[in-house]
Amino acid sequence: MASFYKYFAVPVIVIFFAGICGCAAIKEKTAKKAPAENQQPLNVAVYYVKINNQEEYLVREIHRLPHAADSLKAAAEELIRGQPITKGAEKIFPPGTKILGIVVESGHATVNFSREVLQASVGSEGEALGIQSMVNTLTEFPEVRAVSFQVEGKLDNRTKDWWGHVGLYNQPFHRDLSKVYEPPIWVTHPVENQVISIPLLVKGSARVFEGTVHVRLVDKDGHKLAEGWATATKGAPERGDFELRLKFEPPPAADQGYLEVFEKSARDGSERHKVTIPVRWQ
Secondary structure (H helix, E strand, O other): OHHHHHHHHHHHHHHHHHHHHHHHHHHHHHHHHHHHHHOOOEEEEEEEEEEOOOOEEEEEEEEEEOOOOOHHHHHHHHHHHOOOOOOOEEOOOOOOOOEEEEEEEOOEEEEEEOHHHHHOOOOHHHHHHHHHHHHHHHOOOOOOOEEEEEEOOEOOHHHHHOOOOOOOOOOOEOOOOOOEEEOOEEEEEOOOOEEOOOOEEEEEEEOOHHHEEEEEEEEOOOOEEEEEEEEOOOOOOOOEEEEEEEOOOOOOOOOEEEEEEEEEOOOOOOEEEEEEEEEEOO
């Protein structure tokens, strides 16, 4: 009998530990796969330069990128190498430019470029807009309030001269939307497919007549749930921020709809520059 337990116990122990190891291996594989499954695409705001016969200015675009561990670097690289969506918008940084790193300390981001960034050949207005395009792109991130540039880790005299007109002599640079003409309206809150609360907080930026922005919330079938208006801090030709809270009663038969933000034409009351954002509610 003793020999029976002796020979029976050994296989059981082996099977037991094999099962533990197998479970551990499965858990390890699952743990390695989990982050990839949970990685969400990255929506970034980038600012390109637009030049026509009358003026030069910036346009703001939202680009959807694959998940990136370093979202700041991904946004900066998209500004340099991405394809503008707005008709007539252009990339202004030299195409060979690389982002060697971005360090943020106490709200101050320092961008380290490769030497190719100094090969641009643009006028003074183009240089100023080029600098501001990167600054505005990075200050879209709440952790960044000011931006400075380096080239290969240095700020020597050649780097300070930058593209030969404006230079980097007044670093750090700060966010400035005064030369962002397109689109006339954008919304920063809520974001696409966000579960909204009551009242609904609506925030954004507008460059419209007298700064007056109209807001409407509709269900998925277009039935109006609420509407209101706000006055931006500045009116066109300047750009200002706007904010308002919209009260609404969620309909029992629907849990999703659209937020519409637009300008009403002073001439005929038509809706202009409309921004439509899909939202959800509980």
